[in-house]
Structure formats: structure tokens, C-alpha cells
Amino acid sequence: MNTRIGCRRSLLLASFLAFMSVSSIAAAEPKEPSSEEPGWKAGVATAKITPEQPMWMAGYAGRDKPSEGKIHDLNAKALAIEDAQGTRLVMVTLDLIGVPREMRDWLEKQVGERYRLPPEGLLVNASHTHCGPVVRANTSYMPEERAQQCEKYLEEMREKLVEVVGQALDNLAPASLSYVHARAGFAMNRRTPTETGFRNHPNPDGPVDHDVPVLRVKSAGDELKALLFGYACHSTTLGFYNFCGDYSGFAKRYLEEAHPGVAALFLAGCGGDQNPYPRSKLELCEQHGRALANGVEAALQTYPRPLHGPLRMALEDIVLEFAEPPGREQLEKEAQSKNKFERRHAEILLKELKEAGKIRTTYPVPVQVVRFGEGLILVALPGEAVVDYSLRLKSELAGPAVWVAGYSNDVFGYLPSRRVLEEGGYEGGGAMRYTTLPGPFAPSVEKLVVDKVHELVKKTQTTKSTASSQ
Secondary structure (H helix, E strand, O other): OHHHHHHHHHHHHHHHHHHHHHHHHHHHOOOOOOOOOOOEEEEEEEEEOOOOOOOEEOOOOOOOOEOOEEOOOOEEEEEEEEOOOOOEEEEEEEOOOOOOHHHHHHHHHHHHHHHOOOHHHEEEEEOOOOOOEOOOOOOOOOOHHHHHHHHHHHHHHHHHHHHHHHHHHHOOEEEEEEEEEEEOOOEEEEEEEEOOEEEEEEEOOOOOOOEEEEEEEEEOOOOEEEEEEEEOOOOOOOOOOEEOOHHHHHHHHHHHHHOOOOEEEEEEEOOOOEEEOOOOOHHHHHHHHHHHHHHHHHHHOOOOEEEOOOEEEEEEEEEEEEOOOOOHHHHHHHOOOOOHHHHHHHHHHHHHHHHHOOOOOEEEEEEEEEEEOOOEEEEEOOOEEOHHHHHHHHHHOOOOEEEEEOOEOOOOOEEOOHHHHHHOOOOOOHHHHHOOOOOOEOOOHHHHHHHHHHHHHHHOOOHHHHHHOO
């Protein structure tokens, strides 16, 4: 009996000593900060950018009159983030067709002077709604008084953007960041092959990206503060004459109604060749908005990936190359076209040929990478990037979570992949007639973009990740 008691006491003593030994080792090892510990700061701000008067609307060539009302307001929203070292990033999201490069450059200069925000610390993204005002430079197709109205709107909106960036920075407060994602299924590839080329028609067999990435921002008190979410799909459910944020506008509304006091921001993905289906009715737009909001809500129920610093960013231009431009004879022929957009595009290039002696052969575009420690890489591409970019980059950069946005910093027109370029069609070069650029791009376009992304990803690696990769 005494022997049994002695054995039990020995076992208990050994267990206790083993526990103390493990506890001592754990205490001696550096503790990784939890997502709730201070380090991040975040702030949000919102500004209404709905035109006060009827304006010419963007997105569809067939429009021949100004807007007639609104379904809901268009907004500019800013999410400011600061890491423990004081590095700051402000992401500005717009319910607009695009981001003119001149506007991005002007805003970059202003926030740099007023708030000391570096160029790489500013990311501007447009939802690409086709129910917003015209903001691009080429307004020659509309009445002169409407073109002047567009210029005035842009001037007023630019000041609002400076203010919303400043307000978001003023609102910086301790926060925690985490990444989650889910899915939504209403986007479908819209490039269908036919005997005469690719037609804008739903293609259930085409490539898609149904991912719904979400950056979740919580306060120091663990209260939800902001939701930044994305999706790769054109905002073309609607085509009427009322201002509306399309499906992403409804998704933001539904999320903010479900989470009072929370700011919802939409970061458009690589949806250049994706459409929402079915479409053309307001109730369908509301359904797609609900589907996207449900995708965000589903993401919030998954296990989050806490994000830690540092915040590292890079922004650089790449010079895209155009294919051989059309000659004078061809342009003069196109200048007689019955299609007003083809005619005016030819006239623009003929004027460029006359004044400069040649048509430009290159165009610089910005590429941006933001790294949240080793947890998340956010890639912001210019133009209406097609889905191939998102699918390829998420595959090649696999390791941390990868989020690829399009429609960022300069929305000049379509950014085709090599596949889409070789297939041709609207996204492959046909849509250039609605811009001031010659087009189409040269076959080097995808390689130039992807190579620059990889270069910036390496540049933003932390010391720890750089050492481990050698």
C-alpha cells in the first residue's frame, strides 16, 4: 500500500516538474503580439459626391441626355491605417466610373503637402459604377455646356477628396486588423467566342474570381469599426438615368444597416471581363448587392487571420507599349465613319499626329503593392484589369493572403491579359475608341505588369521574410 502511494506521489511530482519546465521555456520565448494588442491605428471618413444638378452620365455610349434623379447617394470614403512605426496608408474608394490619372496626381500632391502622406501611402480605387457622372477627359461627344459642367464637378470633388483624407487621418485611433474572405457567385465571364470574334455575352465556362476578400477593422474595445471588401465584377447591372452605386452601393448600404456605426468600403477587383448576371433591373441590382453583403457576412463568420505590422508600401510606374499605330490614311478613313466614337477617336489621333509629328507608342501606368506584415499582400492595378491578373497573381504570390484590385490610381481603359489581347474583341482593344489612346496594347502588356508586381512585392518584404527566402 505504501509502495502505491509512493509511486503516485512520484508521478505527480514528475508531472508538476515537467509542467513547470514547459512553462519556463514558454515564458522565456518571445511572445508574438496578439491581434488585440495596440500597434495599429485606423480612421474612417465619408463624403457625399452625388452631383447636385442633372449631369451627363458615364459608362454607356448610347446615353444621349443627362441624369434624371438618384436611387441613393454616391460617396467617397477613406480608410486611414497607421502601424506602430507611424507609417500611414489611406485608401480612398469612389462611387465613380474611374480614377483619372490627373486627379490621382493632383490628390497625391495635395495630401503630401497638407498631411505629409507619401505617394505610396495613397491608394485611390473606383467602383466603376455605370450610374455615376462622367469624370474622364474626353468629353467631346457631349454638348459643350455639359462638358463644362463635368469640369466644374471634378474641381469641386477634388477638394472633397482632400478633406475626406484629412478627416480619416484625424480619426486615427487604436485598432486591430484581420483578414477574412468568402465567396459570391453572381459574376460571370462576359466574353463568348463566336464565328466573328468575341461577343459581350454570358460565358459560364469563362474564367472568374468569386472571392470576396475582407479587411476587418476593430476598435481597441473589440467593436467593429470598418469593413473594406472587394469583388471582381463590372458594375453594370443598371443602365438607366439615375445616379446609383450599382450592386456595390447596395452591398455597402446593407452592411451598414446590419452593423450600425460601421463604415463599409468597396475595393473593385479585376472585373474587366466580368458582368453581374442577370442584369438590367433595379431589383436584380439589389439582389446582387445582397449576395455580396452576404458574402461579407459569411467571411466574418470564418476564422480570421490577424494582421501585424509593419506596413510596407511601394508605388511605381511601368511604361506599357502600344501595337503599331494606324497610319494617316487609315485614320482619315475612320474620321469619316458613321460611328461618332470611332470618328472622334480618329480625329483625336490625327490632331496628335499633326501637332506632335507622331502618335504616342507608350503609356505610363501606376502599379502599387501594400504589405500588411507577413499576413496580407494587397496589389492595386490600374485600368479595367481582366480577371486573368487576379487569378495569376494569387497563384504566383501564394503564401500570405493575396488581394488583387483593379480600377486603381489610373483608369484609362481596359488592361487586357495577353490571352484577351490575342483573342481581340472589346476588352482586347476595341474599347480604345472611347479613349484618347491609340491602342491596342502590344503583346508585352501582361509581362510588364506582372513583372513589376513581383518586383514591388520583393521590395516590400520585411527583413525577416527577406532573410528566410535566401
